[in-house]
Every structure is written in C-alpha cells, then in structure tokens.
Amino acid sequence: MAKIMQSSTLRNKYHELSEFCNENSEAVFITKNGEGDLAVMSITHYEEILGRMELYSQLMVGLKAASEGRVKSINEVEKELGL
Numbered sequence: 001m002a003k004i005m006q007s008s009t010l011r012n013k014y015h016e017l018s019e020f021c022n023e024n025s026e027a028v029f030i031t032k033n034g035e036g037d038l039a040v041m042s043i044t045h046y047e048e049i050l051g052r053m054e055l056y057s058q059l060m061v062g063l064k065a066a067s068e069g070r071v072k073s074i075n076e077v078e079k080e081l082g083l
Contacts, residue, residue: 007032010040021045 007030009017017040021028025048027041041049065071072080 002026003028005030007037018042 003020003026005013005017005028009028010030017028021040021042022044025042025045027039027045029036030038030040032038
C-alpha cells in the first residue's frame with residue numbers, strides 16, 4: 001500500500017522518511033496543499049526500477065526480432081563466436 005505524507009515531512013522528518021524508503025524498497029508519495037506532488041524512494045529502489053525497465057525494453061527488442069524471423073540457432077551463434 002502506498003504511503004502518503006505531507007510535504008512538511010521532508011523538512012521535519014527526513015530521517016524517518018529515508019529509513020522507511022530504504023527499509024521497505026517502496027516510494028512515498030508527498031502531497032503539497034493536499035495534491036500529489038512528488039514520489040520519493042531510495043536510490044537502490046530507483047536503480048532496480050530502471051534496471052527492470054531496461055530489461056523489459058531489451059526483451060521487447062528480442063521478441064520483435066523473433067516475430068520477424070530474425071533469429072539464429074545456438075549452433076550459428078557458437079560458430080560466429082568461434083566456440
């Protein structure tokens with residue numbers, strides 16, 4: 001479940017916010033004047049998300065190539081690599 005905090009939390013309870021984000025690997029949504037404003041997360045969690053996005057992107061490239069018939073057998077690849 002998403003954790004939602006007021007913008008004053010950044011100023012007044014930074015340490016608690018940082019601890020929560022690092023321990024739970026999830027974002028905290030910060031509101032400003034009752035409206036959503038920011039999502040705060042640990043760098044580790046952010047990098048994990050970016051890594052997943054890159055993986056999904058590469059998988060889509062591979063799936064597209066496979067659907068277009070642009071594939072090689074393992075034997076062809078090994079031969080090209082000199083294995």
